[in-house]
Amino acid sequence: MRAVEFVESYFDAWNHCDPVAIANHLASNGLYCDVPENVQRTHDELVVSLRHFFSNYRHRYELIGEILKGNDTIAFQYRMYPLGKASKGESGGTYKGAEFITFRGDTALNIMDFYDVPDMGQDSALDRVASRGARRNKYAKSGLDERQLHEYKNRLTEIMLSQQVYLRPDMTLPKLARAVGCSVNHLSQVINAGFGMSFFDYLNNFRIEHAKSLLSESHRQNGAVLDVAFTVGFNSNSAFYAAFKKCVGQTPAQYRRTRLNGSH
Numbered sequence: 001m002r003a004v005e006f007v008e009s010y011f012d013a014w015n016h017c018d019p020v021a022i023a024n025h026l027a028s029n030g031l032y033c034d035v036p037e038n039v040q041r042t043h044d045e046l047v048v049s050l051r052h053f054f055s056n057y058r059h060r061y062e063l064i065g066e067i068l069k070g071n072d073t074i075a076f077q078y079r080m081y082p083l084g085k086a087s088k089g090e091s092g093g094t095y096k097g098a099e100f101i102t103f104r105g106d107t108a109l110n111i112m113d114f115y116d117v118p119d120m121g122q123d124s125a126l127d128r129v130a131s132r133g134a135r136r137n138k139y140a141k142s143g144l145d146e147r148q149l150h151e152y153k154n155r156l157t158e159i160m161l162s163q164q165v166y167l168r169p170d171m172t173l174p175k176l177a178r179a180v181g182c183s184v185n186h187l188s189q190v191i192n193a194g195f196g197m198s199f200f201d202y203l204n205n206f207r208i209e210h211a212k213s214l215l216s217e218s219h220r221q222n223g224a225v226l227d228v229a230f231t232v233g234f235n236s237n238s239a240f241y242a243a244f245k246k247c248v249g250q251t252p253a254q255y256r257r258t259r260l261n262g263s264h
Contacts (some may be wrong), residue, residue, distance in 0.1 A: 075161035
């Protein structure tokens with residue numbers, strides 16, 4: 001897996017508004033996970049979704065900082081801004097995101113896309129913005145302003161991607177808050193209002209994506225699912241199964257059979 005070449009090709013496809021080229025970065029049985037919308041898409045589903053998106057919106061995408069590399073994984077942050085802006089530095093309509101990608105060979109087995117959802121005029125976007133506004137009201141007296149929320153949110157995402165702290169079974173909200181450098185209440189607000197989920201759902205999202213990658217590896221075909229559960233940070237098989245079924249809609253064993261059968 002050549003990380004730099006992959007990311008350059010990936011950004012080029014986005015900047016040319018080419019749905020097929022973007023989707024072709026996925027393995028044949030790969031999945032693209034839109035985390036804010038809690039939606040997973042196959043290659044063909046991603047093509048259809050992006051065609052609709054590009055028919056309404058045109059943007060420029062650029063890498064922020066370095067590409068973080070692990071064993072068969074990469075992570076990076078990006079900036080997206082509407083075409084036609086006078087400069088990339090303008091804040092209106094511009095937002096940041098981060099992607100966590102696991103590989104099989106030179107193609108992506110899973111792509112997790114985290115981003116801030118701007119108001120693009122769609123009903124679903126408006127609903128999400130309104131929902132986030134309601135959640136922010138819950139923390140009206142917390143003293144955390146919008147600038148600080150985004151700063152903590154970006155720092156949290158970087159820590160999750162680069163340090164993989166979600167793999168620690170003893171990870172708690174206070175421990176993660178210390179790593180981010182903020183109070184427990186502020187981190188709770190960042191996760192709840194910024195990502196639209198609870199701390200445990202946020203943590204488990206990363207764990208389940210990592211588990212999906214492990215379950216898709218052919219050499220683990222006869223391995224115990226419980227081993228995967230412990231590897232990705234769960235303390236019990238029942239908690240792993242419940243979280244996996246909630247995120248994926250299948251049990252880990254069903255997912256492994258589907259992935260391995262699809263690879264032959």
